[in-house]
């Protein structure tokens with residue numbers, strides 16, 4: 001089958017470039033990147049275009065028509081005739097052998113990109129399924145009762161799930177605005193709210209929280225409001241640059257770390273890549289929703305969906321080394337496949353702290369959590385749930401948002417990890433803490449991102 005050659009090859013074969021105005025230039029040189037081709041003409045122009053076989057440029061070079069010849073390029077008749085006659089290749093043959101080298105990687109990339117959404121869709125249900133945290137939590141408490149860390153880890157994405165329900169529309173809108181910056185420029189017909197859809201999207205992206213009611217009847221004209229918000233956001237970023245220079249997620253991590261160290265907990269940094277068998281050992285077998293959400297690598301490892309397994313191992317090992325009680329914590333990224341990118345984080349940051357041995361009581365757990373959240377300036381309510389089969393869990397809520405589910409051990413799973421003392425533990429998702437603290441509509445604003453810096457949209 002005759003495949004159309006890449007623009008790159010057409011440029012090489014023709015040795016000339018046809019401008020948009022159909023002026024023929026000589027090609028002095030060209031270089032190619034993964035996607036682009038940059039052509040230097042004999043007359044000194046530099047043109048960068050997509051290295052595509054379907055572009056207008058490619059079509060022009062496949063044809064033989066031109067309007068005039070660039071007088072600065074001083075093209076010889078031979079070169080012009082070469083372009084016109086196209087006798088340098090037999091289309092039927094050359095087309096076939098041509099692009100193999102260049103196209104192969106591109107096809108692979110396209111395929112990979114196409115698989116991504118498919119995999120995501122397959123991995124999760126729809127928006128009506130229970131939040132990840134709930135699913136994982138119920139697994140934990142009813143089947144094998146994972147460590148506090150596990151349950152807590154599970155709740156880390158519950159933040160994403162539950163919290164963002166209300167903000168889903170905003171999130172979707174923001175996500176759309178992110179992926180299609182061009183949409184900002186399209187002026188759609190005016191809607192009932194006098195803001196067009198694209199205008200509303202743009203403004204929502206520029207708003208950090210609920211600072212302005214976009215449905216207010218006396219909203220300033222869009223252009224005015226947009227300019228005002230852009231100026232405000234720019235000033236805020238400059239202020240951060242001149243003063244704190246700290247990323248809010250990193251700063252929160254440091255703050256929590258210092259707090260827990262001051263409370264006698266030793267900090268752990270373990271691998272983000274963990275053996276897949278840890279997942280199985282946590283009781284997350286193939287039937288469980290969470291199992292489908294695990295990012296697996298091809299060598300029997302996975303990106304950790306929670307911190308619990310390694311913390312279990314630490315408790316087991318440190319029990320033989322450190323004085324009682326053993327108090328440990330870890331803060332770091334965890335990963336779970338989410339089908340709804342607009343309201344879930346696939347990459348989130350967990351903190352898990354646990355204490356094993358003396359003083360591992362419910363009272364102490366609640367007091368520690370109180371000091372922790374008070375230190376962070378986050379209000380909360382407790383919802384005790386003591387009718388669980390294994391141990392007692394304490395849900396820490398902020399309004400309707402579950403911040404954490406803490407656990408008072410022991411739980412049966414402890415046996416599998418060689419842990420045989422009472423323990424208490426809790427886990428929090430840091431992005432959710434940021435969302436609450438800063439009243440973000442969208443959890444992504446406080447997450448690892450190239451689109452937001454400290455909640456501020458970076459495309460200003």
Ligand SMILES: [Zn+2]
Pocket residue numbers: 024025026041042043044070071072073
């Ligand atoms: Zn020229």
